[in-house]
Structure formats: C-alpha cells, structure tokens
Amino acid sequence: xxxxxxxxxxxxxxxxxxxxxxxxxxxxxxxxxxxxxxxxxxxxxxxxxxxxxxxxxxxxxxxxxxxxxxxxxxxxxxxxxxxxxxxxxxxxxxxxxxxxxxxxxxxxxxxxxxxxxxxxxxxxxxxxxxxxxxxxxxxxxxxxxxxxxxxxxxxxxxxxxxxxxxxxxxxxxxxxxxxxxxxxxxxxxxxxxxxxxxxxxxxxxxxxxxxxxxxxxxxxxxxxxxxxxxxxxxxxx
Numbered sequence: 001x002x003x004x005x006x007x008x009x010x011x012x013x014x015x016x017x018x019x020x021x022x023x024x025x026x027x028x029x030x031x032x033x034x035x036x037x038x039x040x041x042x043x044x045x046x047x048x049x050x051x052x053x054x055x056x057x058x059x060x061x062x063x064x065x066x067x068x069x070x071x072x073x074x075x076x077x078x079x080x081x082x083x084x085x086x087x088x089x090x091x092x093x094x095x096x097x098x099x100x101x102x103x104x105x106x107x108x109x110x111x112x113x114x115x116x117x118x119x120x121x122x123x124x125x126x127x128x129x130x131x132x133x134x135x136x137x138x139x140x141x142x143x144x145x146x147x148x149x150x151x152x153x154x155x156x157x158x159x160x161x162x163x164x165x166x167x168x169x170x171x172x173x174x175x176x177x178x179x180x181x182x183x184x185x186x187x188x189x190x191x192x193x194x195x196x197x198x199x200x201x202x203x204x205x206x207x208x209x210x211x212x213x214x215x216x217x218x219x220x221x222x223x224x225x226x227x228x229x230x231x232x233x234x235x236x237x
Contacts, residue, residue, distance in 0.1 A: 028150065029068070032099050033134045040097065041152045041175065042071045051075075052092060052113040060119060064105060069096040074155050081106045081120035083158040083167060089117060095155050102130035104156055122156055126168055132191040137172045140185060140193065150175040152182070162186065164194060175201070 028039045045065045049056040056062055064070060072095040080086040089108045096103040104122035109115060121127075134154075141148040153173035159166035170187040182201050186194045 029071075031097050034131050036134065036138050038134070038138075038148070038151045040071050041150045043073055043153070045070075045073060048073050048092065052090075052109055054109060054114070054116040055092075055107075058116050061107065061116065064094055064096075067096060069098045069103075071095055071097055072153050072155055074153075074157065076106070076158065076161065078111075079158055079161075080108065081118070082123070085160075087111075093122075093155060093157075097154060102127050102154065123168075126156060126189055129189055129191065133170045133172075133187050133189075136187060136191040136193065137174075137185055140196070141174070141176070141183075146176060147178060148174050149177045166194070169194065 028041055031038050031040060045055070049065070054061055055065060074093050074095075076083075076091040076093055078085050078087050078089060079091045080089060081091075086108075088111055090111050090113050092107045092109070094105045094107065096105070104127060106120045106122060108117040108120070110117060138148050151172070152175055153171065155171050157169055157171055159169045162169060162171070164186070166188050168189050170189070172183075172185045172187070174183045174185075175181075176183060180201055181198050183196060183198045185196045188194055
C-alpha cells in the first residue's frame with residue numbers, strides 16, 4: 001500500500017499541471033470543413049479597437065467584432081477592397097468562419113484610422129474556394145503524420161503584402177501543440193502551396209501561471225502525504 005502512495009502523488013501533480021492546458025484548448029470553438037475538424041483560436045480584438053477607433057464607435061464594425069463567428073483580423077495598409085494600392089486609405093480585414101464557410105470583410109478607414117470610409121466583402125469567387133484551400137492545408141500536415149492542432153489564422157491577403165506576385169494569397173497559421181511549433185502556410189487561390197515555414201514556440205503551460213500550478217501541486221502532495229502519515233504512520237516505522 002505504501003509503495004502505491006507516491007504513484008498517486010505524482011499522478012495527481014501531473015493531472016494538476018495538464019488539466020488547465022487541456023481545459024483551455026477545449027474552450028476554443030470548432031469548425032467542420034468537409035468533415036475536417038479545425039479548432040479556432042480567436043485573436044484579441046482589443047488592440048484593433050485601440051488602433052482604429054471606428055471598430056468600437058461604428059455599430060456595423062462593433063457588431064462584426066462581437067459576432068461569435070469572428071476570429072481573425074489583419075491590417076492591410078494602403079489597399080482598396082480589390083487589393084489595389086490606394087494611398088489615402090488605411091485598410092483592415094476581419095475574418096469570420098463557421099460551418100457554412102468563410103467570410104472576409106474589408107474595412108477602409110481614413111489614413112489616420114479615425115473615420116470609416118467604406119465596408120466591403122472579399123470577392124465571392126475567392127472566398128468560395130475556402131474548402132479546397134483548407135483541405136490542402138490539413139492534408140499538408142496529415143501527409144507528414146502531424147496533427148494540425150490549433151488554427152490561429154486564416155486570411156486572404158494581397159500577394160504584394162507578403163512579397164509574392166500573386167494578386168491574392170491565403171495565409172494559414174497553425175499551432176501544433178504536441179510539437180510546440182507554429183506553422184505558417186501560404187497558398188494561391190487555387191489551393192496550391194506557395195511557401196511555408198515553422199518556428200518553435202514555448203509550450204502552452206510555460207507561462208506566468210506555471211509557478212501557481214506548481215505550488216498547487218506541492219500543496220496537494222503535502223496534503224496526500226500528511227493523510228498517509230496519519231493513517232499509516234511515518235515511512236520506515
């Protein structure tokens with residue numbers, strides 16, 4: 001019986017360390033694209049609202065950000081709704097994804113980001129190819145026996161914004177949790193992979209909450225050991 005107690009102490013500490021991480025991942029929304037499951041990690045929109053006040057003051061834009069389907073945003077710089085450069089506009093794009101498909105809104109502001117000029121939607125012929133591009137992105141990992149993990153971005157960008165000749169490109173970012181890697185994949189509108197790269201990132205539990213988790217594990221171990229000692233006596237006696 002005594003030899004089993006340390007095992008339960010270790011098991012309890014491990015569970016305490018892993019549980020918050022697993023719970024965090026489980027809270028992310030899941031989208032099904034042609035039977036493929038993608039767990040989305042919504043971006044923080046507070047910085048967007050600070051950088052561009054109309055996103056909090058204009059009803060159309062604030063409603064867009066508050067939607068449960070809204071996940072990603074990206075500054076585009078001086079481009080119009082068809083991704084042609086336009087010097088007097090500051091453009092942002094906001095992405096919504098659900099089981100019905102992909103929807104990207106392009107918002108044109110004044111050059112100082114203080115005034116809303118127009119709201120447009122991505123060309124439907126480009127957005128309609130969403131399923132094909134998603135399949136290619138997931139198959140890229142599946143073919144290498146990797147799990148694509150968490151999706152941190154899906155967005156259509158002007159090719160020139162990422163130094164490519166294509167008029168439009170799809171950019172995907174995935175966090176492969178098991179491998180502690182973030183992968184960025186770029187596709188053209190037909191779904192052909194253009195380029196990709198991966199970087200190593202800290203594990204999800206290696207943040208400022210780790211000392212608190214470890215302290216909790218130590219306390220749990222002490223409590224279990226105390227109960228054991230009271231009931232069975234100190235080890236070696």
